[in-house]
Amino acid sequence: MLVGVILWRFFYLRSEGYPVLLRALPAEEARHWRHGVLVYSRTSARLYKLRSLRPGSDLVLTRLGTTVVSRREIVDKERPFIEGYCHVMKISHRGEEYEIAIDEQGDNAFVSWLESAPSERWVRTTRFS
Numbered sequence: 001m002l003v004g005v006i007l008w009r010f011f012y013l014r015s016e017g018y019p020v021l022l023r024a025l026p027a028e029e030a031r032h033w034r035h036g037v038l039v040y041s042r043t044s045a046r047l048y049k050l051r052s053l054r055p056g057s058d059l060v061l062t063r064l065g066t067t068v069v070s071r072r073e074i075v076d077k078e079r080p081f082i083e084g085y086c087h088v089m090k091i092s093h094r095g096e097e098y099e100i101a102i103d104e105q106g107d108n109a110f111v112s113w114l115e116s117a118p119s120e121r122w123v124r125t126t127r128f129s
Contacts, residue, residue, distance in 0.1 A: 018109060021082060021101035022047055022059070025090070030077030033101065040113050063114055065094040074101065 017037030024032070036049045036058070045066075046057035069090040074082045082088075082101045089100045089107060102110065 017048065018102075018106050020047070020106060021086075022049075023099050025097040025099060027099075030075065033078075033081065038100075038106075038110070040109070045110070045113060059098075061091070061093050063116075066114060067092050068111065068114070069097065071107075 017039040020036055020038050021033045022036050023034060034049050035051070036047045039046045039048065039057075043063060045061045047059040047061070049058045052058050069092050071090070072088050074084075074086060074088060078088075078101070083103070086101045086103050087107070089102055089110070091098050091100060100110075
C-alpha cells in the first residue's frame, strides 16, 4: 500500500502539475526548500511535496486567500539546487508567508489562476442574493 502511494505521488503528480520548490517563511537563507508540484483547480492550488508520504496535498492555497507579495532573483547560495532560469516569488496565504521558486511560465500560470478568481465583493453579494 505504501509503495503504491509513493509511486502514485511520483508518477501521477509529476505529469499533472507544475514543478516548483517551496519553503515556509521565516527560513534561513537557502535552507528548507522542498521540491513539489502545484496542481491547479477552479478554487484552489494544491501543493504536493515529492518526498511526502501523505495521501493528500501538503498545502492548499485558495484564490481569495492568496496574494503575491514580491519577487526576487535567486541568491548565490540557492544556485546549486534551483535552476538558473527560475526566480523566487513570495506569497502570502491567510497570514502565512511562503516562497516559491518557479520559472516565468509557472509565474504567469500562477498569476493567471489568481486573477481569474471572482472579486470578493461579487462573491459576498451573490451568496445572499
